[in-house]
Amino acid sequence: MFKIQTLNNISVAGLERLPRDRYEIASEIANPDAILVRSADMHGMAIPPSVKAIGRAGAGTNNIPVAEMTRRGVVVFNTPGANANAVKELVLTGMLMAARNIPQALEFVKSLTGDDESIHEAVESGKKRFVGFELPGRTLGVVGLGAIGVRVANAALALGMRVIGYDPTITVERAWQLSSEVKQALSLDDLLVRSDFVSLHVPLTAETRAMIGGARLKTLRKGTTLLNFARQEIVDEEMLLEALETGRLLVYCCDFPSSRLKGHPQVIALPHLGASTKEAEENCAVMVADQVRAYLEDGNVTNSVNFPEIVLPRGEGYRLAIVNSNVPNMVGQISTDLGKVGLNILDMLNRSRGDIAVTLIDIDRPCPDEVLDQIRAIDGVLSVRQLD
Numbered sequence: 001m002f003k004i005q006t007l008n009n010i011s012v013a014g015l016e017r018l019p020r021d022r023y024e025i026a027s028e029i030a031n032p033d034a035i036l037v038r039s040a041d042m043h044g045m046a047i048p049p050s051v052k053a054i055g056r057a058g059a060g061t062n063n064i065p066v067a068e069m070t071r072r073g074v075v076v077f078n079t080p081g082a083n084a085n086a087v088k089e090l091v092l093t094g095m096l097m098a099a100r101n102i103p104q105a106l107e108f109v110k111s112l113t114g115d116d117e118s119i120h121e122a123v124e125s126g127k128k129r130f131v132g133f134e135l136p137g138r139t140l141g142v143v144g145l146g147a148i149g150v151r152v153a154n155a156a157l158a159l160g161m162r163v164i165g166y167d168p169t170i171t172v173e174r175a176w177q178l179s180s181e182v183k184q185a186l187s188l189d190d191l192l193v194r195s196d197f198v199s200l201h202v203p204l205t206a207e208t209r210a211m212i213g214g215a216r217l218k219t220l221r222k223g224t225t226l227l228n229f230a231r232q233e234i235v236d237e238e239m240l241l242e243a244l245e246t247g248r249l250l251v252y253c254c255d256f257p258s259s260r261l262k263g264h265p266q267v268i269a270l271p272h273l274g275a276s277t278k279e280a281e282e283n284c285a286v287m288v289a290d291q292v293r294a295y296l297e298d299g300n301v302t303n304s305v306n307f308p309e310i311v312l313p314r315g316e317g318y319r320l321a322i323v324n325s326n327v328p329n330m331v332g333q334i335s336t337d338l339g340k341v342g343l344n345i346l347d348m349l350n351r352s353r354g355d356i357a358v359t360l361i362d363i364d365r366p367c368p369d370e371v372l373d374q375i376r377a378i379d380g381v382l383s384v385r386q387l388d
């Protein structure tokens with residue numbers, strides 16, 4: 001029986017992928033084998049030694065201590081692209097809300113009093129305060145052309161916008177998906193000076209933290225709208241407020257309210273709603289549950305942010321799933337231990353990524369406990385599991 005701890009609400013569609021006769025799932029559970037999480041902050045949390053996998057039902061893994069988990073030999077998964085359409089739709093909503101002064105217009109309508117005739121009169125005389133502008137011909141700069149950025153860029157083209165993008169590490173897959181109409185910005189600074197709207201779609205990393213700071217905000221075209229559906233910390237809030245004050249920035253539309261941003265007349269702040277659609281929640285939950293299950297039951301790894309991709313189809317025999325440091329002669333030492341007791345290797349796969357390697361070995365009969373312990377004792381071996 002595998003034990004799964006959930007730190008956030010995970011869609012039932014995903015939990016149903018973990019059959020109850022093999023999986024016990026609860027928000028409070030002792031010695032879990034895996035943790036499923038959305039946005040809960042796991043930094044500083046005591047993660048029990050029993051944990052072998054952490055599954056993030058979503059894209060960003062900045063809420064998980066990934067480096068520490070790698071050192072411990074714990075795999076961390078995410079669900080690339082599973083919520084990208086939901087975020088794209090909210091970014092488009094944000095652009096349109098900003099261009100048409102929708103939040104202010106809604107506030108105005110809420111404030112109306114009197115009978116239908118007086119409301120009608122107030123509407124017709126008041127609406128001139130909310131005159132907006134249209135998107136065709138305006139330039140959108142997309143920073144980060146991953147699952148979300150590519151969708152936002154292509155959708156903005158379809159709305160008649162000009163689109164420029166910046167992503168020095170764009171993958172081949174995303175480059176194929178990106179319309180050839182999207183022009184390449186030479187640098188982030190080049191993108192910022194050429195855009196009427198700027199939309200951020202990068203992960204939060206040491207490099208992207210406060211990437212949009214004071215100096216860069218000063219280079220924006222007067223009246224730019226900045227959209228941040230990535231992470232709060234990517235924008236320097238102090239400097240942002242100054243840019244709004246000077247009018248360099250017209251609107252800041254984000255998914256991350258704060259005490260200073262909420263209620264600000266030029267800020268549209270949503271309560272981290274980017275991935276909050278039924279479809280995205282289901283997509284993420286199903287994908288992450290399948291990935292965690294494949295790892296727990298077969299040792300296979302797909303869509304990990306810290307482990308190598310490794311998939312060895314199950315055939316005959318018994319499987320050992322070993323996580324070890326990526327150093328020479330690990331496989332040699334492991335196979336020597338197996339050979340000493342006459343265990344025959346039927347199939348084997350070894351993959352590495354950075355400092356970590358995963359070795360899957362199918363053997364002809366169960367491995368005795370003392371041999372498993374010998375393998376565990378090899379310098380650099382982080383975990384050894386014999387799978388049914």
Ligand SMILES: NC(=O)C1=CN([C@@H]2O[C@H](COP(=O)(O)OP(=O)(O)OC[C@H]3O[C@@H](n4cnc5c(N)ncnc54)[C@H](O)[C@@H]3O)[C@@H](O)[C@H]2O)C=CC1
Nearest residue numbers: 059060144145146147148167169201202203229230274275
């Ligand atoms: N508001 C919300 O609810 C959601 C927010 N997010 C946030 O959006 C981020 C992006 O999500 P995805 O597009 O799914 O991720 P992704 O991994 O598919 O794309 C990220 C892209 O950013 C690029 N990148 C990294 N550093 C860069 C830099 N310094 N400059 C320019 N490009 C850079 C990468 O090359 C990659 O192509 C997530 O990491 C997460 O923080 C994601 C989903 C929902």
Ligand SMILES: O=C(O)CCC(=O)C(=O)O
Nearest residue numbers: 038039058059060275276
């Ligand atoms: O699970 C959520 O609602 C947050 C989604 C998110 O921020 C992400 O996928 O990075």
